[in-house]
Amino acid sequence: VISTNAGGTAVLRFGNTRAFVLGLEVVVADGRVWNGLRGLRKDNTGYDLKQLFIGAEGTLGIVTAAVLALHPAPRSRATAWVGVADVAAAVRLLATLRAALSARLVGFELVSAQALAISRRYFPEYADPLPGVPWSVLVELEDSGTEAALAAALEAALAEALEAGDALDAAIAGSLREAAAMWALRENIAEAQRREGPNLKHDIALPVSAVPEFLDYAGALLDRRYPGVRFVVFGHLGDGNLHYNLSPPPGFAAEAFLAEAPQVARIVHDEVAARRGSISAEHGIGQLKRDELVRHKAAVELDLMRSVKAALDPRGLLNPGKVL
Ligand SMILES: Cc1cc2nc3c(=O)[nH]c(=O)nc-3n(C[C@H](O)[C@H](O)[C@H](O)COP(=O)(O)OP(=O)(O)OC[C@H]3O[C@@H](n4cnc5c(N)ncnc54)[C@H](O)[C@@H]3O)c2cc1C
Numbered sequence: 001v002i003s004t005n006a007g008g009t010a011v012l013r014f015g016n017t018r019a020f021v022l023g024l025e026v027v028v029a030d031g032r033v034w035n036g037l038r039g040l041r042k043d044n045t046g047y048d049l050k051q052l053f054i055g056a057e058g059t060l061g062i063v064t065a066a067v068l069a070l071h072p073a074p075r076s077r078a079t080a081w082v083g084v085a086d087v088a089a090a091v092r093l094l095a096t097l098r099a100a101l102s103a104r105l106v107g108f109e110l111v112s113a114q115a116l117a118i119s120r121r122y123f124p125e126y127a128d129p130l131p132g133v134p135w136s137v138l139v140e141l142e143d144s145g146t147e148a149a150l151a152a153a154l155e156a157a158l159a160e161a162l163e164a165g166d167a168l169d170a171a172i173a174g175s176l177r178e179a180a181a182m183w184a185l186r187e188n189i190a191e192a193q194r195r196e197g198p199n200l201k202h203d204i205a206l207p208v209s210a211v212p213e214f215l216d217y218a219g220a221l222l223d224r225r226y227p228g229v230r231f232v233v234f235g236h237l238g239d240g241n242l243h244y245n246l247s248p249p250p251g252f253a254a255e256a257f258l259a260e261a262p263q264v265a266r267i268v269h270d271e272v273a274a275r276r277g278s279i280s281a282e283h284g285i286g287q288l289k290r291d292e293l294v295r296h297k298a299a300v301e302l303d304l305m306r307s308v309k310a311a312l313d314p315r316g317l318l319n320p321g322k323v324l
Pocket residue numbers: 001002003004005006007008057058059061062063064282283284285286319
């Protein structure tokens with residue numbers, strides 16, 4: 001988890017793994033052990049070496065222990081499923097909820113109607129809370145106060161969004177069971193897509209305000225090139241990270257569509273780069289995106305990364321062939 005700098009559905013509130021790591025123990029390439037197991041919030045004694053190893057995908061050292069910062073467990077939770085007309089409305093809804101709820105807003109997950117339909121096709125036991133809306137947002141709140149106070153704050157914030165026309169409708173989970181069912185709709189998308197057949201996945205990050213325009217532009221380019229291509233878009237809109245997955249147009253052989261992966265990635269990633277986004281928000285580089293990394297990083301950034309690799313692993317022993 002540390003080497004992948006993994007993140008989840010609460011990055012909006014808590015950050016990804018990097019934000020939790022206070023200290024590390026690492027076996028470095030020459031076999032020595034660096035004991036950096038400090039638990040300090042403040043430590044300005046030069047380079048922050050631990051950050052080099054976090055998210056390095058095992059290419060700079062082997063992590064053997066860590067000191068992690070913990071957050072108090074929340075005392076109350078609230079969950080809602082909100083229908084919106086389009087992604088621009090979802091972005092405005094996010095702004096409204098952040099302003100009203102501040103740090104209590106923990107998750108803000110976008111689900112397109114197409115993604116929801118696939119999820120329900122393979123997991124029909126979970127009902128659609130708001131049938132017919134084109135886009136949905138799963139909202140999760142946490143707090144240290146009472147359930148009643150949190151539910152009231154959520155209702156008030158959603159009422160504001162409905163009044164402003166940024167939400168079409170909303171369903172608030174009335175029990176833990178209902179909240180779990182809402183989360184299941186979102187979390188089953190990846191597995192449902194796997195069952196449905198091959199698709200091309202993109203794990204992108206954009207400034208949140210640029211997401212609607214990206215979807216319009218990339219969608220138009222892809223639809224022109226692959227008429228009828230099916231967009232299965234969902235993800236962590238609250239932190240700008242979308243899973244932008246494409247299923248073959250009807251009648252397009254799956255293998256032929258998969259063979260288009262480099263051309264499709266080029267279209268998607270160029271539109272991401274044009275808006276100062278990232279071609280890999282949480283899934284890393286590995287071998288799959290090594291060539292794309294070279295296309296999208298500045299020469300100076302790549303040189304610095306290669307210098308770090310050469311300094312820490314001069315013989316190229318650690319996870320060779322990955323990232324660089
Ligand atoms: C780059 C990357 C990013 C990912 N991001 C996310 C995410 O944001 N959210 C999510 O839910 N899932 C994510 N995943 C899925 C990921 O498999 C899990 O989050 C988690 O990393 C799995 O842990 P694991 O111990 O099984 O690691 P493995 O799958 O065994 O290894 C993952 C990577 O970490 C390296 N590694 C493993 N152990 C060590 C070690 N002790 N020291 C140094 N390097 C090591 C490996 O070489 C490999 O590159 C990501 C996967 C990858 C490869």
